Amino acid sequence: MHTDTERCLRAVQSKDARFDGWFYTAVLTTGIYCRPSCPVVPPKPENMRFYPSAAAAQQAGFRACKRCRPDASPGSPxxxxxxxxxxxxxxxxxxxxxxxxxxxxxxxxxxxxxxxxxxxxxxxxxxxxxxxxxxxxxxxxxxxxxxTAxxxxxxxxxxxxxxxxxxxxxxxxxxxxxxxxxxxxARPGSVAAASPGTLSLRLPFRRPLNPDNLFGHLAATAVPGVEEWRDGAYRRTLRLPYGHGIVALTPRPEHIDCRLALTDLRDLAGAIARCRRMLDLDADPEAVDDLLRQDAQLAPLIDKAPGRRVPRTVDADEFAVRAVLGQQVSTAAARTHAGRLVLAHGERIDDPGGGLTHLFPSAAALAALDPESLAMPRTRRATLTGVVDALASGVLHLGVGSDREEARARLAALPGIGPWTVEVVAMRALGDPDAFTPTDLGLRRAAAGLGLPATPAALIRHSAVWRPWRAYAVQYLWATDDHPINRLPMN
CATH class of the missing domain: 1.10.10.60 (Homeodomain-like)
Known part of the structure; x- marks a missing residue:
């Protein structure tokens, strides 16, 4: 976008926050660079230069604006x-x-x-x-x-x-x-009151953001010992490269309040990145909603509650295991199965501030288990064993740098993995914004209620108009059901 000078100029002159993170404005006369929404009076057009990243502006010799803090803007969607x-x-x-x-x-x-x-x-x-x-x-x-201090x-x-x-x-x-x-x-009070060893941060996002299905889904599917909803915050344990951590995330009107306790501070940047991905905070909700609103059946849902995000995950391997445990069972049953697995094989941790007790077991730890020790039906056990073996051996890669189509193909080739599991993993673990689950019963029921095609094949054909945002269309359709995943839990 930074090469479209006229469009960049309009964004800067109107102080349009939607473009924060898309590009950066450098000012020749001051030697600083800003986000498009910087509150200062815009400079003359001939004194502006546009860069695709903060790093590019820095390499060109510009310093970050002390007022708008462009380095802290949401990332490019x-x-x-x-x-x-x-x-x-x-x-x-x-x-x-x-x-x-x-x-x-x-x-x-x-x-x-x-x-x-x-x-x-x-x-x-x-x-x-x-x-x-x-x-x-x-x-x-x-x-x-x-x-921090x-x-x-x-x-x-x-x-x-x-x-x-x-x-x-x-x-x-x-x-x-x-x-x-x-x-x-630093502003007085910027070092927020928190328990010793806890960092208090603000995670920015592009508005609007509807927290209902985002935090509702995370809370309703929370694995006991690994996740919980406490005092208005979603809390969970984190397995990180240098150690582990505990994060508490609270939705606010202007930001997400993030409190992190880490065993090694070198994990800070990675922990923040994972939390942002889980909450889909770098999404461009206006672009998503504008396209989906063109479908007359979806438009009322979007107008009623715009800004829905796709609840994702902080650990792709963990989610793949949980997706298998959740095949063809209720949300409550999936939580129970996962909780048993965590209690038996997860790594214990201390949580002075709440009820978290374990890290979710790694794929390597699960792959080393005797399959007969897993308390689940034989077919489900075989599917789980196949997935964890593929993850632990490196045959299946689901990390942030994975090739999404290759990961889909390798996942689909495993025994017991059908299209629903592949697309749910693509949506929430791989972060594919166009992942789609046409065989999902809740999705088909919601589609029928809105007068949309309800058979998988017909729904796939209709969904072409929602591309490349079909994962977001799924969130709007799921939200028509009166289910705990679609609302913030009561404290």
């Missing part, structure tokens, strides 16, 4: 929408792969050479993977400096910097202030 190489690379960079494994590790995960990855990412984003990871490190550092040295290494000197130089270069000055300028 295209990295979740798209399934091409650059989108897969961006999802992996956000998950911290470059910091942990370097660009060669990123390339290996994607199955391309380092040179190919560098060239394609730079061509589209104006900066290479290292620069994009550096921009993310700077944002993580800023969060730690401004919203952790020592600067801890903030530097937690953000991924190799030395205090590099940390200081990068923060000063990007934000125009030293880390100490950033902390001093």
């Amino acid at each position: 295209q990295w979740d929408e798209r399934a091409d190489l650059v989108a897969r690379a961006m999802r992996l960079i956000a998950d911290g792969v470059v910091d942990r494994e370097g660009v060669p590790g990123l390339a290996a995960r994607l199955g391309y050479s380092t040179r190919q990855i560098e060239r394609q990412v730079r061509a589209e984003l104006g900066a290479g993977p290292l620069a994009l990871a550096r921009a993310q490190r700077a944002q993580t550092a800023r969060l730690l400096v401004e919203t 952790v020592p600067m040295a801890d903030a530097a290494f937690a953000a991924g910097f190799a030395s205090i000197r590099t940390f200081n130089e990068t923060v000063r270069e990007i934000f125009g202030l030293s880390p100490t000055e950033l902390r001093r300028r």
Whole structure:
């Protein structure tokens, strides 16, 4: 979008927050870059330059605006929408792969050479993977400096910097202030009251956001010991690269309140990225709703409660296991099966602030079990064993950098995995915005109630007008049912 100068100018002049994260505006006369919705008076058009990423603006020598904080804007929705190489690379960079494994590790995960990855990412984003990871490190550092009281040295290494000197130089270069000055300028009360060891953050999103089905679904399907709804917040345990964590997420009108307790601060950026993916916070709800509203049967649903998101997951392997446990059983039964699995094979943790007790067992741990020890029907046991073996061996990849179509094909080839399971995993684990479940009984019942085709084949044909947002159409259709997944739970 940054190459469409006229469109970018209109967005900046109207301070249109819908385009925050789509592109960045650099101002030649001040040497700063901003988000499109920056509240300051827009500069003259001839003094503006547009960049596709914060990293590209930083590489060009511009500092982040201290007022609009462009580095903290919602991410571009295209990295979740798209399934091409650059989108897969961006999802992996956000998950911290470059910091942990370097660009060669990123390339290996994607199955391309380092040179190919560098060239394609730079061509589209104006900066290479290292620069994009550096921009993310700077944002993580800023969060730690401004919203916590952790020592600067801890903030530097937690953000991924190799030395205090590099940390200081990068923060000063990007934000125009030293880390100490950033902390001093932080708004009073920005270090929110929280229990010791807990970080309190705000996760931005594009409006509107309807929290009902999003948090309702997560709460209604919560696995005992791993997830819970407590005091108006969805809480769950997180298995992370360097350790584990507990997150509490509370919907607010302007943001999602996020409280994180981590055993290793180096997991901060990855934990935030996973929470944003789970809540689908980088979506463009106006684009989704505008297209779906063109269907006369869906329009009243969207007008009544716009901004529905697709509830996703923080752990794709975990969700695949849970999808198998949920085949052809009720929500309550699926929770019971998963809870038993967690209690028997999950890793215990401490949760001083609530009732969480375990991490969901990893695919490797489940693959090492004696199948006869799993208390479930033989056919379901065989399906579960096939899935966890494929995940643990690397035959099946469901991570953020996975090729969605390849993952679909490999999942479908496993015994006991039908189209419903494949599409539910594609929707919630792979994050495919066009995933569609035409055989789902609840979906077909909702479609029939609205006068839409109710048979799978006819529904597939009709759904062509909803592409590429069919996963969102599913959320609107499911929401017509009076089910706990469609409403916020009572405290």
